[in-house]
Amino acid sequence: MKGRLIRDLAVLVLAAALPALLAAFFHPELRDGPVPPLKAFEITAKMAIDAGANVLWVDARDPARFEEGHVPGAMSFPPRDWEERLLLLIEQWKPGMQVVIYCDRASCDLSEQLAIRLRDEGGLTDVYFLRGGWDAWKAYH
Numbered sequence: 001m002k003g004r005l006i007r008d009l010a011v012l013v014l015a016a017a018l019p020a021l022l023a024a025f026f027h028p029e030l031r032d033g034p035v036p037p038l039k040a041f042e043i044t045a046k047m048a049i050d051a052g053a054n055v056l057w058v059d060a061r062d063p064a065r066f067e068e069g070h071v072p073g074a075m076s077f078p079p080r081d082w083e084e085r086l087l088l089l090i091e092q093w094k095p096g097m098q099v100v101i102y103c104d105r106a107s108c109d110l111s112e113q114l115a116i117r118l119r120d121e122g123g124l125t126d127v128y129f130l131r132g133g134w135d136a137w138k139a140y141h
Helices: 001-026 045-050 063-068 079-092 110-120 135-139
Strands: 056-059 099-101 127-130
Touching: 045 127, 045 135, 063 079, 079 127, 099 110, 099 135, 110 127, 127 135
Parallel strands: 056 099, 099 127
Antiparallel strands: none
């Protein structure tokens, strides 16, 4: 009787812990252990997606990569096309809208550089770059 009680208790503890363990192992933002604090102007996929329609997605990757796949509704803005793309971005932007820029992955810094340039030279304030880039967005969907 006592052995069965201990076994049942162990099963309950494992059943309660299993979802947390699976989430920690498979969740895209928890895979690599502790998450470092966000940099200035950096945003997570969850934060950007939670903002919903109030986000203008901007893809800083090469146009060929954009054509292979991108966030629905995103505009292509390779930094080398600054003059032409800045005008298009301003036409699509509305006051109060967040601009979220992404490139391929966490090791790509094009989106961070473009976010800083849009703040400094473009005069926009709610401009962020996506932590983990396109890979983070795909992992969240």
